[in-house]
Amino acid sequence: MNDLRIAIAGAGGRMGRMLVEATLRDAEATLAAAIDQPDAVVLGKDAGELVGLPCGILVSSDRDAGIAQATCLIDFTRPEGTLEHLEICRRHGTAIVIGTTGFDAAGKNAIAAAAEDIPVVFAPNMSVGVNVVFKLLDLAARIMNEGYDIEIVEAHHRHKIDAPSGTALRMGEVVAQAFGRDLRQCAVYGREGVTGERLPSTIGFSTIRGGDIVGDHNVMFCGLGERVEIGHKASSRLPYALGSLRAARFLSSRSKGLFDMQDVLGLR
Numbered sequence: 001m002n003d004l005r006i007a008i009a010g011a012g013g014r015m016g017r018m019l020v021e022a023t024l025r026d027a028e029a030t031l032a033a034a035i036d037q038p039d040a041v042v043l044g045k046d047a048g049e050l051v052g053l054p055c056g057i058l059v060s061s062d063r064d065a066g067i068a069q070a071t072c073l074i075d076f077t078r079p080e081g082t083l084e085h086l087e088i089c090r091r092h093g094t095a096i097v098i099g100t101t102g103f104d105a106a107g108k109n110a111i112a113a114a115a116e117d118i119p120v121v122f123a124p125n126m127s128v129g130v131n132v133v134f135k136l137l138d139l140a141a142r143i144m145n146e147g148y149d150i151e152i153v154e155a156h157h158r159h160k161i162d163a164p165s166g167t168a169l170r171m172g173e174v175v176a177q178a179f180g181r182d183l184r185q186c187a188v189y190g191r192e193g194v195t196g197e198r199l200p201s202t203i204g205f206s207t208i209r210g211g212d213i214v215g216d217h218n219v220m221f222c223g224l225g226e227r228v229e230i231g232h233k234a235s236s237r238l239p240y241a242l243g244s245l246r247a248a249r250f251l252s253s254r255s256k257g258l259f260d261m262q263d264v265l266g267l268r
């Protein structure tokens with residue numbers, strides 16, 4: 001049996017299904033459990049059948065039993081669900097990869113506290129491409145640290161419930177940090193009416209929601225006479241799932257600690 005025994009929370013969701021498929025196709029991983037809500041339509045179904053790969057693991061709402069079977073839980077659900085799963089992982093000593101976005105400060109603190117006991121990867125975007133973009137943004141911001149206005153535009157599918165995306169916020173944090181600013185003090189979330197002239201120290205965010213857009217992010221450094229754009233477009237959720245499995249593998253040799261995809265990919 002493989003040492004990498006993966007439980008997937010939110011197994012019937014958009015990311016959950018992609019994670020089930022990626023886990024079943026991964027020769028080094030075993031799908032140990034598929035978890036979803038007590039009222040989920042997928043409950044009792046073969047998790048693999050949802051993605052055309054029957055595997056004998058039934059989707060269950062028994063989170064305790066599912067997490068106990070696994071060495072790592074991969075969780076792409078909602079903040080309130082993730083925080084409950086986190087505590088169960090803590091009780092069982094199970095590692096957790098958290099892809100869920102939209103946590104408030106208290107939620108982020110709870111994740112940091114749990115990481116004192118168990119290994120955690122917590123990242124708003126698991127794709128290799130986006131994590132390389134974070135590095136490029138840091139480099140660009142260190143050089144273009146004066147005379148450039150920063151505007152971040154993100155677009156996602158009509159079902160997304162949080163805005164701006166976790167990835168857009170992290171992009172803002174990366175740029176703000178390189179500028180020596182605090183994003184909480186300089187972020188501007190959308191504009192309407194007579195806004196007055198743009199303040200030079202601000203970082204603007206614009207959000208588009210529509211159709212089945214998987215995830216587009218574009219950061220503009222707008223100067224006088226030139227504009228640099230650094231962005232990423234996802235055309236599939238597969239990179240998020242493959243990154244999550246890479247993160248689970250990374251955690252298998254750790255006993256505790258809080259990490260993100262920059263650690264997993266060796267980009268620190």
Ligand SMILES: NC(=O)C1=CN([C@@H]2O[C@H](COP(=O)(O)OP(=O)(O)OC[C@H]3O[C@@H](n4cnc5c(N)ncnc54)[C@H](OP(=O)(O)O)[C@@H]3O)[C@@H](O)[C@H]2O)C=CC1
Pocket residue numbers: 009010011012013014015016036037039040041076077078080081082098099100101102123124125126127166240
């Ligand atoms: N870090 C990354 O790389 C990425 C992060 N994400 C994030 O992952 C999260 C999920 O996205 P997506 O898959 O599109 O969403 P979906 O709505 O498609 O899936 C969410 C799943 O979680 C379940 N769920 C909802 N609430 C709870 C809860 N309180 N407790 C337990 N389970 C719950 C849902 O069940 P039900 O349908 O029954 O409500 C569903 O199965 C979002 O926060 C998104 O931003 C997404 C893609 C990449």
Ligand SMILES: O=C(O)C1=N[C@H](C(=O)O)C[C@H](O)C1
Pocket residue numbers: 101124125156160164165166167168214215216
């Ligand atoms: O909800 C999504 O779909 C996505 N959410 C993440 C985010 O909020 O950044 C990552 C990705 O963009 C897809």
